[in-house]
Amino acid sequence: xxxxxxxxxxxxxxxxxxxxxxxxxxxxxxxxxxxxxxxxxxxxxxxxxxxxxxxxxxxxxxxxxxxxxxxxxxxxxxxxxxxxxxxxxxxxxxxxxxxxxxxxxxxxxxxxxxxxxxxxxxxxxxxxxxxxxxxxxxxxxxxxxxxxxxxxxxxxxxxxxxxxxxxxxxxxxxxxxxxxxxxxxxxxxxxxxxxxxxxxxxxxxxxxxxxxxxxxxxxxxxxxxxxxxxxxxxxxxxxxxxxxxxxxxxxxxxxxxx
Numbered sequence: 001x002x003x004x005x006x007x008x009x010x011x012x013x014x015x016x017x018x019x020x021x022x023x024x025x026x027x028x029x030x031x032x033x034x035x036x037x038x039x040x041x042x043x044x045x046x047x048x049x050x051x052x053x054x055x056x057x058x059x060x061x062x063x064x065x066x067x068x069x070x071x072x073x074x075x076x077x078x079x080x081x082x083x084x085x086x087x088x089x090x091x092x093x094x095x096x097x098x099x100x101x102x103x104x105x106x107x108x109x110x111x112x113x114x115x116x117x118x119x120x121x122x123x124x125x126x127x128x129x130x131x132x133x134x135x136x137x138x139x140x141x142x143x144x145x146x147x148x149x150x151x152x153x154x155x156x157x158x159x160x161x162x163x164x165x166x167x168x169x170x171x172x173x174x175x176x177x178x179x180x181x182x183x184x185x186x187x188x189x190x191x192x193x194x195x196x197x198x199x200x201x202x203x204x205x206x207x208x209x210x211x212x213x214x215x216x217x218x219x220x221x222x223x224x225x226x227x228x229x230x231x232x233x234x235x236x237x238x239x240x241x242x243x244x245x246x247x248x249x250x251x252x253x254x255x256x257x258x
Contacts, residue, residue, distance in 0.1 A: 027236050029056040031078035032064050034196055038248040046239045052232050061148055069093045074224050075233040082217045084146035096222035102241045103257025105249045106216035109152050110195035111206040112183050119206045125213045129160045139179040140192040142172035148217050149176055149194040156214045195253040
């Protein structure tokens with residue numbers, strides 16, 4: 001009986017040790033939900049190349065920042081630079097290595113119209129201004145939650161100097177999906193949100209806003225000050241920001257950060 005109990009104890013200890021070793025080698029990654037498609041596409045390649053395992057979790061853009069600010073255990077956080085919580089609040093928290101800040105992906109605001117409708121000219125800031133002023137109604141994500149895409153569109157309207165003219169004919173959508181639903185139903189003439197969120201079958205994508213008035217929202221990666229293995233965390237961050245990752249971002253309607 002004693003030998004049997006000793007054998008069970010030895011097996012249990014071995015299993016616990018093996019689990020602990022795997023957890024130690026596992027890199028934890030936190031990212032906003034908009035990054036789920038490209039990140040999941042890139043993880044297998046990184047694991048095959050390095051032998052490290054990656055556990056990725058995804059949340060809303062502000063929630064991920066708050067998790068990092070609270071000091072939750074994560075090795076590599078990816079965070080949007082625009083939104084309710086400024087990225088400076090994250091670096092000021094002391095929970096990321098500020099010097100490790102690395103642009104991973106750029107996300108652009110797109111312009112959409114109802115499927116089959118004429119596509120307006122958006123090639124220049126002046127063309128965008130004319131388009132907005134000519135529209136009877138537009139939609140973009142509700143600013144109440146301060147989403148990055150809504151903030152970006154709102155900033156563009158302010159840059160064009162037409163905020164007062166546009167407010168009465170703006171119908172705010174519940175997130176990017178809500179804004180695109182309004183376009184698809186014909187409730188508004190034109191809709192704006194991040195390009196990866198333009199998935200409604202009832203819309204046509206016109207293109208992206210000119211960079212001069214609508215710079216991309218950058219997804220910035222960091223090595224956490226709580227990283228179990230900072231070198232491995234840096235490896236993952238380097239991989240996610242390398243030319244090797246560009247195709248995955250392109251497939252998700254983004255571009256490699258720069």
